Structure formats: C-alpha cells, structure tokens
Amino acid sequence: MQLDEFFVTGEPLIYGGMVSIVLVTSAIIFLLTYLKRWGWLWREWLTTVDHKKIGIMYILSALAMLFRGGVDALMMRVQLAFPNMNFLNSQHYNEIFTTHGTVMIIFMAMPFLVGLMNIIVPLQIGARDFAFPFVNAVSFWSFFFGAMLFNISFVIGGSPDAGWTSYTPLAGAALSPGPGQNFYLMGLQLAGIGTLATGINLMVTILKMRAPGMKMFDMPIFTWSTLVTSFIIIFAFPILTVALALLTIDRIFGSQFFTLTGEGMPMMWANLFWMWGHPEVYIVILPAFGIFSEIIATFARKQLFGYKAMVWSMILIAGLSFLVWVHHFFTMGAGALVNSVFSVSTMLIAVPTGVKIFNWLATLYKSRIQMTTAMMWSLAFIPSFVIGGVTGVMLGMAAADYQFHNSYFLIAHFHYVLIAGTVFACFAGLVYWYPKMFGHKLNERIGKHSFWWFLIGFHVCFFPQYFVGLDGMPRRVFAILPEWMPLNVISTVGAFGMGVGFVIFVYNIYYSYRYSKREEKGDAWDGRTLEWATPTPVPFYNFATLPEINGRDAFLSMKKNNETTFDEERLEPIHMPSNTGQPIIMMAILAFASFALVFEWIGLAVIGLIGTLIMMGIRSFDYDDGYHVEVDEIKKIERSARGL
Amino acid sequence: MKHMTKNKWFSFFLIGAVMLLSGCNQLVVFDPKGPVAQSQKDLIMYSLIFMMIIVVVVFVLFAFMVYKFRDRPNRKSSDYDPDIHGNTMIEIIWTVIPLAIVIALSIPTVQTIYDLEKPSAEGTDEEPLVIYATSADWKWFFSYPEQNIETVNYLHIPTGRDIEFRLSSADSMAALWIPALGGQKYNMAGMETVLYLQADEPGVYDGRNSNFNGEGFAKQTFKVHAESKEQFEDWVQSIQIEKPALTQEQYDTLLEPGLTNTMAFSSTHLQWVDHGTNEGRDYSIERHEDAYGKLLHLENINKSNQPQEVGE
Numbered sequence: 005m006q007l008d009e010f011f012v013t014g015e016p017l018i019y020g021g022m023v024s025i026v027l028v029t030s031a032i033i034f035l036l037t038y039l040k041r042w043g044w045l046w047r048e049w050l051t052t053v054d055h056k057k058i059g060i061m062y063i064l065s066a067l068a069m070l071f072r073g074g075v076d077a078l079m080m081r082v083q084l085a086f087p088n089m090n091f092l093n094s095q096h097y098n099e100i101f102t103t104h105g106t107v108m109i110i111f112m113a114m115p116f117l118v119g120l121m122n123i124i125v126p127l128q129i130g131a132r133d134f135a136f137p138f139v140n141a142v143s144f145w146s147f148f149f150g151a152m153l154f155n156i157s158f159v160i161g162g163s164p165d166a167g168w169t170s171y172t173p174l175a176g177a178a179l180s181p182g183p184g185q186n187f188y189l190m191g192l193q194l195a196g197i198g199t200l201a202t203g204i205n206l207m208v209t210i211l212k213m214r215a216p217g218m219k220m221f222d223m224p225i226f227t228w229s230t231l232v233t234s235f236i237i238i239f240a241f242p243i244l245t246v247a248l249a250l251l252t253i254d255r256i257f258g259s260q261f262f263t264l265t266g267e268g269m270p271m272m273w274a275n276l277f278w279m280w281g282h283p284e285v286y287i288v289i290l291p292a293f294g295i296f297s298e299i300i301a302t303f304a305r306k307q308l309f310g311y312k313a314m315v316w317s318m319i320l321i322a323g324l325s326f327l328v329w330v331h332h333f334f335t336m337g338a339g340a341l342v343n344s345v346f347s348v349s350t351m352l353i354a355v356p357t358g359v360k361i362f363n364w365l366a367t368l369y370k371s372r373i374q375m376t377t378a379m380m381w382s383l384a385f386i387p388s389f390v391i392g393g394v395t396g397v398m399l400g401m402a403a404a405d406y407q408f409h410n411s412y413f414l415i416a417h418f419h420y421v422l423i424a425g426t427v428f429a430c431f432a433g434l435v436y437w438y439p440k441m442f443g444h445k446l447n448e449r450i451g452k453h454s455f456w457w458f459l460i461g462f463h464v465c466f467f468p469q470y471f472v473g474l475d476g477m478p479r480r481v482f483a484i485l486p487e488w489m490p491l492n493v494i495s496t497v498g499a500f501g502m503g504v505g506f507v508i509f510v511y512n513i514y515y516s517y518r519y520s521k522r523e524e525k526g527d528a529w530d531g532r533t534l535e536w537a538t539p540t541p542v543p544f545y546n547f548a549t550l551p552e553i554n555g556r557d558a559f560l561s562m563k564k565n566n567e568t569t570f571d572e573e574r575l576e577p578i579h580m581p582s583n584t585g586q587p588i589i590m591m592a593i594l595a596f597a598s599f600a601l602v603f604e605w606i607g608l609a610v611i612g613l614i615g616t617l618i619m620m621g622i623r624s625f626d627y628d629d630g631y632h633v634e635v636d637e638i639k640k641i642e643r644s645a646r647g648l
Numbered sequence: 649m650k651h652m653t654k655n656k657w658f659s660f661f662l663i664g665a666v667m668l669l670s671g672c673n674q675l676v677v678f679d680p681k682g683p684v685a686q687s688q689k690d691l692i693m694y695s696l697i698f699m700m701i702i703v704v705v706v707f708v709l710f711a712f713m714v715y716k717f718r719d720r721p722n723r724k725s726s727d728y729d730p731d732i733h734g735n736t737m738i739e740i741i742w743t744v745i746p747l748a749i750v751i752a753l754s755i756p757t758v759q760t761i762y763d764l765e766k767p768s769a770e771g772t773d774e775e776p777l778v779i780y781a782t783s784a785d786w787k788w789f790f791s792y793p794e795q796n797i798e799t800v801n802y803l804h805i806p807t808g809r810d811i812e813f814r815l816s817s818a819d820s821m822a823a824l825w826i827p828a829l830g831g832q833k834y835n836m837a838g839m840e841t842v843l844y845l846q847a848d849e850p851g852v853y854d855g856r857n858s859n860f861n862g863e864g865f866a867k868q869t870f871k872v873h874a875e876s877k878e879q880f881e882d883w884v885q886s887i888q889i890e891k892p893a894l895t896q897e898q899y900d901t902l903l904e905p906g907l908t909n910t911m912a913f914s915s916t917h918l919q920w921v922d923h924g925t926n927e928g929r930d931y932s933i934e935r936h937e938d939a940y941g942k943l944l945h946l947e948n949i950n951k952s953n954q955p956q957e958v959g960e
Binding site: 083088089090093094095098165166167171173174178179180181182264265266267270271304305306307308309310311312313333335336337339340343344347348351352354355358359361362363365366368369370371372373374375383386387390391394395397398401402403404405406407409410411471474475476478479480481482483 | 674675676677678685687688691692695696699702703706707709710713714717718719723727728729730731732733734735738739742743746747749750753754757758760761762763764765785815819820821823825827830831832833834836837838839841842854856858859860861862863864865866926929930933934937940941943944945946947948
C-alpha cells in the first residue's frame with residue numbers, strides 16, 4: 005500500500021484537520037513533559053478503577069466528541085444554506101453526515117450519559133464502587149479506543165460514507181469498497197463491547213449493592229432510569245454485535261449475508277440494525293428522563309409527583325421499545341397488516357411518555373421553582389420535547405409516514421427529541437452534578453447565556469426543517485433547490501447560535517475553574533438524594549459508613565434527623581480495589597487488532613487478537629484482591645473533608 | 649416606551665404567523681395533485697388537530713406552572729406543598745386521554761394504510777397503467793410494457809388513471825417519491841414492491857430517489873409529466889415511432905454507476921432482465937463490479953452534471 009492511499013489526500017479541509025491533530029497532540033505531549041505530569045497521568049487517571057474518575061473521563065471524551073460532531077453539523081449547515089454552495093462536494097458531504105450521526109449517538113450521547121451514571125449511581129444507592137470496577141475500566145477504554153479508531157478515519161483511509169445506519173447493499177463490499185465502512189464496523193464493535201459490559205455492570209451494581217434498607221421502590225429516579233436502561237442495553241446490544249460481525253465477515257472474508265450476489269439478504273440488515281437501533285434511542289432518552297426528574301424535584305423543592313407511575317412508565321417504554329422497529333422502514337412494502345400493527349405499537353409509546361410529561365408538570369404544581377441553570381435546561385426540555393413527541397406520533401402513522409419518511413420532517417423530529425431530550429439532559433446533569441464532581445459550581449450567569457443561545461438556536465435551526473421537509477426536501481442531499489433556500493438559511497443561522505451556546509458552555513468550565521467559589525460542604529443544592537450526603541470532594545471510598553435507608557429522598561430525611569454518612573463509632577476498614585494498567589493495555593492491543601482488520605491486514609490482526617487473549621489470561625491469574633483503608637486514615641480524611 | 653416595544657414584537661409575531669401559514673399552502677405535501685396525496689394530506693391534517701390541542705394544553709399548563717409557582721418573595725404559604733406525592737384519579741385521567749387519542753388516530757391510519765395498497769379505481773373497468781420503475785446508481789428507468797417503450801430520468805402519465813408502479817433496483821436501495829402525487833416506497837434489487845399513484849391535474853411534478861444511495865444521490869431526480877389521455881397517447885406514439893429500440897449492449901452501458909441525461913427508447917429492458925426478480929438481482933453488480941468504487945467527484949454547480957430535459 006502506498007502512503008498516499010493510506011492518508012486521505014486532496015481535501016484542504018482535511019489537511020487542516022491533520023495539522024490541528026498534530027498541533028494539539030504535540031501541545032499535550034509538551035505540556036505533560038514540561039509540567040512533569042506523565043506519572044500523575046498514569047497513576048491517577050489511566051490506571052484508575054474509581055467510578056468517579058472513569059465517569060469524568062467519559063464526560064471529557066463525550067464533550068470532545070460533541071465538538072467534533074458539532075463541527076460536522078456546522079459544515080453541513082453551511083453547505084445547505086444556499087442552492088449553489090460548493091463548500092463540500094457530494095462525497096465529502098456524505099462522509100460528514102455519516103460521521104456526524106455516528107459520533108453523536110454512539111460516541112457522544114451514550115458516553116455522556118454513561119459518564120453521569122458512573123459518577124452518580126453508586127453515590128445515589130450508597131455503594132462504594134461498581135460491582136466490577138475492573139470491568140468498568142475495561143468498558144471505558146474500549147469506548148475510548150473505539151471512538152479514536154472511528155475518528156481517525158477522516159485522515160487515514162477515508163471516512164465511512166453510507167450513513168450512520170450503514171444500510172446494505174450500499175455498505176457492502178461490492179458498492180462501498182475500501183476501508184471507510186470497516187472503520188464504522190470496527191469502531192462500533194469495539195465501543196459496543198464496553199457498552200454491553202457497562203450495562204451488565206450497572207445492572208448488578210444496582211440490584212446487589214444498594215445501601216442497607218433501600219428497597220427497589222425507594223431508589224432515586226435516576227437510578228431507576230439507569231436500571232431500566234441497563235436492561236435495554238443487555239437485550240439490544242447483542243443484536244448489534246451480531247449484525248456488525250456478520251457485515252464485517254461479509255466485507256473482509258467475502259461471505260454473503262447481506263450481499264446482492266449469492267442469495268444474500270440486504271434487507272435483513274435494516275431489520276437487525278433497527279432491532280438494536282430503536283431500543284438504542286431509548287437507551288439515550290430514559291436516563292435523560294431520570295436526570296430531569298431529579299433536577300425538577302430538587303429545584304421545585306418538592307417531591308416527584310407520581311413516583312411509581314414514573315417508574316412503571318419507564319418499564320413500559322422499555323418493553324415497547326423492542327416492538328416498534330419496523331416504523332423505521334414502513335416504506336419497505338411489508339404489507340398493510342405489518343404496517344398497521346407497528347403503527348399502533350409505535351403510537352402506544354406516546355401514552356407512557358405523555359404520563360411522564362404530565363407528572364413533571366404536576367411536580368411543578370404548588371412548588372417553589374428556583375431558576376438555576378440546571379432547572380432552566382430541564383424546564384426548556386418539557387415544551388421542546390412535546391413538539392418532538394407529537395411529530396413522532398405523526399411519523400408513527402404509517403400512511404402519513406410515506407410522505408414524511410426520508411425527509412427533513414423526520415430530521416426535525418429526531419433532533420427535537422434527541423437534542424431537547426438527551427443533549428439538554430447532558431448539559432443539565434453536568435451543571436447539576438458539577439459541584440459534586442469538581443468541588444465548585446459552574447458560573448450561573450454565564451451558564452444562562454449559554455442556555456439561551458443554545459435553546460433559541462436550537463428552535464431556529466430545527467423548527468423550519470419540519471416545513472422544508474413537507475416541501476419535499478429529502479435528508480442527506482448535499483445540494484438544495486432554490487425554493488428551499490429561505491428556510492435553510494434560517495436553519496443555518498440557528499445552528500451557529502447553538503455553536504455559540506456550546507462555546508460559552510465550555511468557556512464557563514474554564515471560567516468557573518478559575519473564579520468559582522469552592523464548595524465547603526457536600527450539599528451544593530440542598531439536595532434530596534444520597535449523592536449529596538457525601539463530602540466534597542468525594543473521598544475515593546464514597547461513604548465512610550453506609551447509611552440505613554427507609555424511604556425515598558433518603559438524604560432529605562437524614563438531614564431532618566441530623567444524621568450523616570460519617571459515624572465514628574461504626575467505622576470499619578474499607579475494602580477497595582487496586583489500580584491497574586491492564587484495562588488500558590488490553591484495549592489498546594484490541595484497538596490495534598481492529599485497526600489492522602480495517603485495512604484487512606489479517607496477519608497483524610491475528611497478532612493483536614492473540615495479544616488480547618494473553619492479556620485476558622494474565623488477568624485471569626491475577627490474585628490482587630485489593631487493599632483495606634484503615635480506620636485511622638478514614639477518620640483523618642473525613643474530618644478534614646467535613647471540617648470537624 | 650415599553651408599551652411600544654411590546655406592540656412591535658406582537659406585530660412581528662403576527663406577520664411571522666401569516667407568512668408561515670400562507671407558506672403552508674405552497675408546501676408540496678399540502679398541495680396534493682392526486683387522490684393518494686390527498687388522502688395522506690387529509691390524514692396529516694386530521695392528526696395535526698389532535699397535535700395542536702396537545703401542544704396548546706401542555707404549553708398553557710407549563711406556562712401557568714412556571715409563572716405561578718416561581719420562587720418569589722411574599723408568596724402565600726398555602727401555595728407551597730412539598731409533600732404532594734400523587735393523585736390516583738388525576739393520573740388515571742391523563743393516562744386514559746392519551747390512550748383515547750391514540751385510538752382516534754389509529755382507526756383512520758389503519759384504514760388509509762389498507763386503502764393505499766390498492767388502486768383507487770378498484771372495482772371499475774379501467775385497469776391501472778403498469779410502469780416498471782427501476783433505480784440504478786444514479787438514474788431511473790421507466791418501462792411501459794404495454795406500450796413497449798422505455799424512458800430514462802423522466803416519465804409521462806395520463807391524468808385520472810391509476811398508475812401501478814412496479815419498483816425495483818439494479819443495485820443499491822432507492823425510494824421512488826413524487827410528493828405531489830403521494831408517498832414513497834423502496835426500490836430493492838431482487839424484489840418487487842408495488843406503489844399506486846394517480847394524478848388528477850395535468851402538470852409537471854418533481855420526482856426523486858429519496859433514499860440515500862451514494863455519491864450521485866442528490867442528482868437522482870426526474871420530472872413527471874401528467875397530461876390528458878389523448879396527449880399521453882400522442883406522446884407514446886411519437887416515442888414508438890421516433891426513438892430507437894434499446895439494445896442490451898446500450899442498456900448495460902447505461903447501468904454503469906454515474907449520471908445520465910433523459911432518454912427514450914421504443915422497447916424495454918424487461919425483455920432480458922427484470923431486476924425485481926431473484927435472477928435479476930446481481931445483473932448490474934456482475935457487469936460493473938469495478939465501477940462502484942470510482943468517485944464521480946460530484947460538485948454542486950457543474951452544469952454538465954445536470955440531467956438535460958430532452959425528448960418531451
């Protein structure tokens with residue numbers, strides 16, 4: 005292979021990307037060396053098994069991916085603003101909308117939420133870590149290397165260009181030769197291992213490691229949403245794993261599962277993809293519901309209305325999410341009966357979702373709403389999501405969907421639910437739990453600026469797209485007709501508004517790091533749930549003594565009874581897992597094998613796989629059982645953290 | 649002064665609303681030119697009424713709650729009750745109402761789904777006009793087996809008669825969409841889907857492939873010329889007389905991935921391959937295996953890329 009086949013050549017924008025990658029990497033290496041921080045990086049972060057640190061790494065990576073996916077989005081909006089734009093050619097545009105979709109769903113939305121779950125769920129249930137801390141680290145590194153592998157494609161080998169759905173036969177070896185689609189397959193496969201393992205890990209953690217006395221229906225609602233999500237992950241992700249594996253074997257070893265030649269079944273891909281893909285959208289929306297519920301209850305200063313209805317509606321949504329996948333391709337001609345059944349099952353999801361909306365509104369009734377930034381994101385979610393929801397019901401009506409399908413009406417709908425749902429929740433959750441993670445709040449004034457820019461930009465960007473869709477503009481075209489121009493110009497302006505909002509948000513992180521008042525107590529917002537019972541910064545073992553729980557809003561009743569999670573009488577040595585470099589090394593080797601497989605260098609891939617197996621063997625015979633934190637040390641840490 | 653600004657904003661809002669609503673009438677989906685698009689528009693309008701009601705109810709409730717219960721000094725203490733945990737009666741009500749709405753939406757939806765699977769004039773003497781619409785990267789072949797003619801990237805149809813499109817693809821999956829006449833359906837290699845459409849008014853309508861299928865996707869468009877029965881027959885005759893027959897060699901060349909101008913022939917490709925059958929599914933892949941990896945380097949403003957209208 006020639007070097008100019010290996011690197012992508014000929015695109016000025018991509019050369020720019022290469023230069024900035026080199027500059028940023030060298031800057032990081034220089035800073036780490038200059039500040040003598042290599043050892044610190046390795047000991048404190050790369051080898052950590054602490055759920056809080058892993059969560060922070062998830063969120064940082066997700067923010068970087070949000071930036072990447074956002075730049076993709078802005079480039080698309082520039083190209084679509086005017087009918088005779090020539091900013092991107094067709095091929096480049098196709099690559100960009102493919103990576104935008106994949107990055108945002110797989111490498112932004114999910115890791116952001118998993119990051120928040122990582123940090124908060126063990127704290128909410130009074131646990132000292134995940135059930136399997138080592139596996140948690142493996143999960144993170146598999147996601148991280150999967151994301152890196154996928155992202156490197158635009159400078160090495162070429163980006164995938166068949167859409168984030170990667171439909172066959174287009175994505176098969178015959179119609180899309182070259183490494184592009186392999187990057188998609190291997191990147192998702194690698195990250196998928198981590199997601200599946202996280203799902204199992206969270207499920208076991210929540211089921212087995214709750215503080216004494218905490219019944220299932222006493223759990224905070226975010227923990228409930230995480231539990232339901234972990235069940236969806238466990239049932240949905242194996243489908244994706246199998247589908248990706250089959251398509252990989254098709255492309256690299258010449259089998260015929262999804263090909264046009266040799267009696268393959270290309271349409272089976274669409275079915276398998278959406279049997280995972282539809283549950284996937286609930287994987288990213290249910291935790292968002294959980295986050296909003298926590299924030300709304302906290303800043304309404306009132307307990308959540310209809311807690312049990314909220315939980316059952318989530319369980320119902322999770323169940324229904326597996327029964328609606330055909331609505332992604334009503335137009336495949338499966339027949340009137342099939343379309344009717346899936347139409348009705350799709351619309352039924354609106355019922356539990358509607359119940360949740362009304363419950364949030366009822367939580368606000370007779371409340372005392374404090375307009376903090378986190379609360380504003382959560383409140384803005386309600387009306388915005390309702391617009392996305394009702395248009396979702398319209399899309400569920402198959403006969404009407406024949407006109408909406410593949411059009412900007414659909415684009416507007418899913419951005420309305422995914423941005424107003426998931427992205428608002430990520431921002432809200434980050435702002436809300438920020439003091440718990442970093443020991444200071446984000447600046448409220450700057451936060452509100454960022455909120456208004458993003459919210460208004462979002463509506464200006466996506467509301468016109470409903471109309472341009474009804475005017476017949478299909479998704480994924482790189483050139484627009486003149487009659488679609490006015491709405492598209494508005495849309496592009498909105499997109500840049502969102503961009504400004506994001507930049508202000510990131511600036512706020514820097515500003516607050518410099519100037520925000522440091523938290524002295526752990527309870528930044530006068531919270532209701534157990535995570536606020538820990539001191540800030542949270543000691544690595546979380547809880548010095550595990551609290552006895554009887555009822556919901558555990559911390560609220562602890563505060564009433566003047567109790568804390570530090571009871572000197574009851575202190576015992578705490579058993580903690582040791583840090584280990586095995587997860588990052590194991591996943592780095594697996595990433596190497598995946599990279600080799602992308603270019604179909606079978607020899608190297610086999611070497612990498614053997615390396616991974618050896619690492620697994622080493623792990624299997626690793627008898628490190630961790631260590632104990634002694635009572636004296638706990639006392640010292642707690643006393644200084646609590647200012648006693 | 650403050651009053652002035654308020655008025656200004658209100659008039660802005662009014663003008664905006666008027667522009668938006670007047671724009672709605674020109675949106676192609678809301679301006680149907682045939683019975684299929686009409687029934688879909690009716691269904692959408694019906695659902696929109698429910699959606700507007702839901703949106704208005706939620707927005708009003710939301711505005712009320714946020715305004716009334718915001719934290720401010722001097723609020724009555726009777727207005728604040730942090731221990732309300734639920735109310736079975738009201739929760740049942742707001743479960744049943746959405747359920748009723750779903751039922752109200754499901755009935756016409758299912759009816760329309762079944763209606764669209766058959767020609768609108770079913771039961772009468774007039775048989776639908778059969779047109780095989782075949783997608784190939786990135787062009788359209790329209791074969792009229794009865795008339796024994798074939799067109800590329802444009803088609804003529806008579807008004808007031810059902811058209812039975814038999815959809816298939818020579819390679820990637822596409823979707824035939826003529827929004828003015830009705831919704832889309834997928835074209836897939838190795839299988840045949842049927843889409844019934846009909847034009848009531850004469851006119852030229854935009855049609856396209858709406859399902860992404862690679863580099864030339866945005867340019868895979870065509871014009872539909874709907875005209876009276878007599879004009880349509882004249883047109884058929886002129887094609888039969890003036891245009892050459894399609895040879896297999898020429899057809900195979902046309903199948904090669906790329907863009908093509910409009911064309912017409914006095915015979916169809918169905919005589920040697922029907923891509924909608926299992927035997928025809930790999931016809932194009934077998935012949936052009938190496939061509940699918942080549943880039944067109946398709947730019948936006950490049951007139952030579954635009955299919956030219958010929959053979960009206």
